[in-house]
Amino acid sequence: MSKMSFFNRINPHLIIGLITLLFITGAFQQEAAGQERSRIRLSFVKKSSGDKLITATLYAGRGKSMVYLENELITLTASSADTTVALAELTTSTEGTAQLMIENGYRFPLDEEGFTLIEASFEGNDEYSSASSDIEVKDLEFDLDFSIEDSVKTVSVRAYERDSIGNEVPVDGLFMYVGVQRLYSILPVGEIMSSEEGVYSIEFPDDIPGDSTGTFTVVARIDDNEYYGSVERKEDIAWGTPVSFELEAPQRKLWTDEAPLWMIASVFIVLAGAWFHFFLSIYKLSRIKKVAGDSPV
Amino acid sequence: MKTDNVNTDNVRTDSVHTDNVDLENVPADKDNTDLIKKFVPSIERPSRQWYAWVTVLSAIVLFGIYALVRQIIDGQIITGMRDNAVWGIYTANFVFFMGLSYAGALISCTFQLLRIQWGKPLLRIAELITVSSLIVGAPFILFCLGRLDRIHYLFTFGRIQSPITWDVIAITTDLVFCIAFLYFTHIRDFAKLRDIPDLKVAPWRKKMYRILALDYKGTPLQKKYLHQAHDIMAAIIIPTAIIAYSLLSWLFGMSLRPGWHSTIFGPYFVITATYSGLALMIVIMWIYRKMQKLEDQITNLHFNYLAFGLVLMALFYGYFSFSEYITEWYNLTETSAILLAKFFDFSQYAWLAFIHILLAIVLPVIVIGLPWFRSINSVTIISALVVIGLWIKRYLIVVPTLETPFIPIQDIREDWVTYSPSWVELALTFAGIALMILIFVIASKIAPIIPVAEVEDKHDASKPILKFKTQGA
Structure with a gap:
């Protein structure tokens, strides 16, 4: 008896039946869903000025790629245990983001431990399902201190929060980054x-380039902390190597009164060469008349 | 006492080499001996048709002169040029005719330097294209000047740094060289005409032939000097023409304007010029072949070769045009975007742009490239259309850019924003074309349109282009 391969032993009707079933269930699944699932990514950044930037990004997974949802309405709220405040209704940009900058001094509703729940929600539409996301954040403050001891420069960041009566409470255990602000990003120190x-x-x-006076901006920052979100503090200090960025603008050389020597x-040279050859050919031509009688035809 | 032997050029002591030159279509010696006689009747007695042509063309030229006088008296206000579009069809004509002159110089000098035997019958046509288009084209840039009475300032206050100064120097030099070269190629034919004892022309013309022939008798030494003079001039004219036309392109390329500020403009102009000159040459060849029954001299082979050159140029031109616009489009600035949009807007320049593409790129490739449409007549018609298409191209280079400045045009009369030529500009344009034709019409009565002596001299093929000290393999 000859051995049958695995594939030969499979009943073809079974395969056709399975494929059909897959299609039918797939179609039902799609019909049942109707909408694609949307998601919100929410971030909270406390800027150096004390302003708070809340960014909600609305997106949906499409296959292996991600689609950012444009022109959709996002509602932002801030709440504590007993109070909910509507912060804003924002329309998403082409990158699917809605951003709200809250000025320093705005008082969020706080619970007993000083937390605020920031929530972003999307109602959904025919194409995409509703979505929401929240983060619970607490206000954190940084103070920067610069000191030099024995020619060693030290940056100290003091992190603290305030209790209900306004006293400063030091915060330990943070993962702190320190860097220098460059044009497009932060140079990590x-x-x-x-x-x-x-x-x-x-x-x-002490070898980081600064501006013409050696000044640069030092940034202290924590990123996506589970209690405080992202917090940063910036301060200028003249600790850098002075670098003059004033480039001498190249002048248009032909705008001068006199042409450059070259x-x-x-x-x-070009004209002399050309006209020399011209007169050389004229000379050759003049020889024609002179030699007319010299040699026999 | 003069002999009847007209063909005195062919006396040589060395052996005759033909190299690999295809002489199949060059007429045999026996026929060539009588070639000058073929042209004598038309040189002696111009036909009524010739007088009619001269009259009509002169009238058009005179009307153009009248238009110019009106422009000088009334000022630029009677042209279509205004504060924004400071150039118009005068500049388009200038670029166009300068291009033709460059092409003619390149073709004739290349034929001369490379000893291209089959091209000899075309030498004079190419040289006449060069000189006539230079004579016609150069004044067009002067017509753009508001104060022609200050033209001498160009020389008294000219700055070497200015591309305008470069152009003035280059064009003047080119004109002198090309007229000299045209004369050089006439010397042997003047000698032939001088040596015809019963040539029935006015005494002053006989005298003119005698003086201009420089006592040329075709001795080996005279031939040597003439060839040397020829070669030197040909060698110097090619770079001069390329420089002159590149400088012309730099007038545009060196200004910070959308559509002009391009590094490709130099070679692009040179390619366009060669292309237009080649096309015009085919048209003129066809006309003379028909009018003077020159089928034995301007053969199918000539059309074949030049048509091949034409389609090659069409492809090059298409490539350069694409490169030019794709570069402009890819890193689109706001003003460039406005300019390019005009080429796709049928209420503005889309018609002209598409007609130009059709005439200068698509039709030549299809009609000449595909064997079903290819014939001498179709090649000639396509060549004429190419010439028109390339004139349109020059217009599209000059005018739309000027109408699209970086600083928005504001507070100005609507009809001053866009350019359209006035009757004065059109009259001078047609006068220019008429003058160019007139030069051909008159020149072909002074000497044969075919350089007879050159065509008869087949030994020329053996002359080396470069001389080496050692004769090796």
């Missing part, structure tokens, strides 16, 4: 994970 009474210190290099030389 180092990360600090240990602190003492809320003070995070890092030795600062141009005069080039024109002269």
Whole structure:
């Protein structure tokens, strides 16, 4: 008896039946869903000025790729245990984002521990399902201190929150980044994970280029902390190497009263060469008449 | 006492080499001996048709002169040029005719330097294209000037840094060289005409032939000097013409305007010029072949070769045009976007742009490229259309850009924003075309349109282009 391969042993009717079933269930699934599932990614950043930037990004998964939903309405609220405040209704941009900048001094509803629940929600439409996302954040403050001891430059960041009566409470255990603000991003100087009474210190290099006076902006930052979101603090300090960025604008060389020497030389050489050959050919031509009687025809 | 032997050029002591030149279509020696006689009747007695042509063309030229006088008296206000579109069809004509002149110089000098035997019958047509288009084209840029009475300032206050100064120097040089070259190629034919004892022309013309022939008798030494003079001039005219036409392109390319500020403009102009000159040459060849029954001299082979060149140029031209616009379009600035949009807007320049593409790129490739449509007549018609298409191209280079400045046009009369030529400009344009034709019509009565002596001299093929010290393999 000959051995049958695995594929030969499979009943073809069974395969056709399975494929048909797959199609039918797939179609039912699609019909049942009707909409694609949308999601919101929410972030909270406390800027150096104390302003808070809330960013909600609305997107939907389509196959393996992601589609950002444009021109959709996002509702932002802030709430505590007993109070809910509507912050804004925003329309998403082409990148699917809705951003709200809340000025320093605005008082969010706080629970007993000082937390605020920020929520972003999307009602959904015929194409996409509703979605919502929230983060619970607490206000955190940074103070920057710059010191030099024995020619060693140190940046100290003091992190603290305030209790219900306004007293400063040091915060330890943060993962702190320190860097220098460059044109498009932050140049990292180092990360600090240990602190003492809320003070995070890092030795600062002295070979970073600054502006013409050696000034640059130092940034201390925490990212996506589970209690505080993202918080940053910036301060200028003249600790850098002075660099003059004033480039001497190249002048248009031909706008001068006199032509550059190379141009005069080039024109002269080209013209002299051309006219020399012209007169050479005229000379050759003049020889025609002179030799007319010299040689026999 | 003069002999009857007209063909005195062919005396040589060395052996005759033909190299690999295809001489199949060059007429035999026996026929060539009588070739000058074929042209004598038309040189002696111009036909009524010739007088009619001269009259009509002169009238058009005179009307153009009248228009110019009106422009000088009344000022630029009677043209279509205004503060924004400071150039119009005068500049388009200038670029167009300069291009023709460059092409003619390139073709004739290349034929001369490379000893291209089959091209000899076309030498004079190419040289006449060069000189006539230079004579006609150069003044067009002067017509754009508001104060022609200050033209001498160009020389007294000209700055070497200015592309305008470069152009003035280059065009003047080119004109002198090309007229000299045209004369050089006439010397042997003037000698032939001088040596016809019973040539029935006015005494002053006989005298003119005698003076201009420089006592040329065709001795080996005279031939040597003439060839040397020829070669030197040909070698110097090619770079001069390329420089002159590149400088012309830099007048545009060196200004910060959309559609002009391009590094490709130099070679693009040179390609366009060669292309238009080649097309015009085919048209003129066809006309003379028909009118003077020159089927033995301007053969099918000539059309074949030039048509091949034409389709090649069409492809090059298409490539350059595409490169030019794709570069402009890809890194689109706001003003460039406005300019390019005009080429797709049928209320503005889309018609002209598409007609230009059809005439200068699509039709030549289809009609000449595909064997079913290819004939001498179809090649000639296509060549004429190419010439028109390339004139349109020059217009599209000049005018739409000027109508699209970086600083928005504001507070100005609507009819001043866009350019359209006035009757004065059109009259001068047609006068220019008429003058060019007139030069051909008159020149072909002074000497044969075919350089007879050159065509008869088949030994020329053996002359090396470059001389080496050692004769090796």
